[in-house]
Amino acid sequence: MTDITTSCQNGSPPRGKFITLEGIDGAGKTTHLSWFCDRLSERAAQQAARVIVTSEPGGTLLGEMLREILLHQEMHCETEALLMFAARREHISTLIEPALIRGDWVLSDRFTDATFAYQGGGLGLSIDRLKVLEQWVQGELQPDHTVLFDLPTDTAYARRSGVRLPDKFESKSNAFFMRTRAEYLRRTAQEPERFSIINAAGLINEVREQLEAILLTL
Numbered sequence: 001m002t003d004i005t006t007s008c009q010n011g012s013p014p015r016g017k018f019i020t021l022e023g024i025d026g027a028g029k030t031t032h033l034s035w036f037c038d039r040l041s042e043r044a045a046q047q048a049a050r051v052i053v054t055s056e057p058g059g060t061l062l063g064e065m066l067r068e069i070l071l072h073q074e075m076h077c078e079t080e081a082l083l084m085f086a087a088r089r090e091h092i093s094t095l096i097e098p099a100l101i102r103g104d105w106v107l108s109d110r111f112t113d114a115t116f117a118y119q120g121g122g123l124g125l126s127i128d129r130l131k132v133l134e135q136w137v138q139g140e141l142q143p144d145h146t147v148l149f150d151l152p153t154d155t156a157y158a159r160r161s162g163v164r165l166p167d168k169f170e171s172k173s174n175a176f177f178m179r180t181r182a183e184y185l186r187r188t189a190q191e192p193e194r195f196s197i198i199n200a201a202g203l204i205n206e207v208r209e210q211l212e213a214i215l216l217t218l
Contacts, residue, residue, distance in 0.1 A: 013103025016049055017218065018096065018141075020111040022184060023149030024177050025170045026156030027200045029109055032149075032207060037107055039215050044105045052099045055109035057084055059091040071167040077123040084115050085133045092138055111143060113187055118169065121183025122176045147214060148188055149200035149207075153177040 019040065021029045033053070041051045057067040066087040070080060088111075099106050112134055119125045153174050160170055188195040196217075198210040 013049070014047065016100040016103050017044070017105045017144045018100060018108070019105065019218070020108045020113065020143040020146045021149065022110060022113045022117070022146055023151075023200060024117075024153065024156050024180050024184070026159040027149035027151055028159070028207065029149050031204065032211060033107075033109060035208060036211055036215075039212070040105065040107055040218070043215060043218050047103070049103050049105050051105045051107055052095070053107050053109075054091070054095055056091060056111055056114065057087045059096075059108070060087075060094045062090045063087040071169065074168065077119055077125045078129075080123070081115060081119045081125055081130060081133065084119065085137045088112065088115075089137045092141060097141070108143075111146075112138065113146060113148075113184065116187060117180045117183040121186075122172065122180040124179075143194065145214075145218060146195050147211070148184055148195055148197045150181070150185070150197050151199070151201040153181055155201050 021033065021036070023029050037051055037053050044051050056063070057070050058064045066083055070083055070087075075083075096106050096108070115134075116127065116130055120127050120130050156177065157174060160166065185197075188197055196214045198207060198214070200207055
């Protein structure tokens with residue numbers, strides 16, 4: 001990451017921070033996204049930066065088109081992974097990387113961890129193949145910090161039920177989400193310095209107390 005002192009001497013802003021939110025469907029990321037963005041913006045303002053909010057799959061015009069296909073069309077798991085990374089490549093080059101270079105902070109609802117969890121853990125696609133795609137598409141780019149909203153799969157199912165017409169991922173079995181959750185937790189164990197895990201099963205104010213503690217570290 002760019003040294004702040006050096007970049008200021010050169011007249012350019014320090015590189016921005018890249019923060020991601022992860023979790024299985026029903027974990028509550030969307031419920032807290034706006035609040036988290038507001039609080040994160042207060043932190044970013046201390047470095048004269050702003051927060052850009054985005055999501056995956058999506059984030060660009062092409063990405064949103066691919067999102068509709070990914071959420072509603074059945075396909076081979078390898079095709080699905082390739083489309084996810086295609087949308088991500090466009091997302092990185094069009095939105096994420098330019099924002100970070102400007103010194104802005106990027107807050108993304110999902111990133112590559114979701115692909116490892118859903119397509120790798122949930123669908124059983126080779127983790128090694130996903131690592132190859134990850135390296136090809138994003139190089140050394142990784143989130144500076146990732147917040148994992150974790151909760152039991154049956155609690156997540158109860159939250160999803162009856163809210164709206166589910167997409168193809170939200171309609172998956174409990175066994176699928178158990179595998180997805182397990183892969184998320186495996187990744188947090190591999191990179192504990194990047195991840196923060198919060199108990200997302202509690203009340204809104206209880207979850208936000210945990211998020212507030214995380215914000216103080218950024």
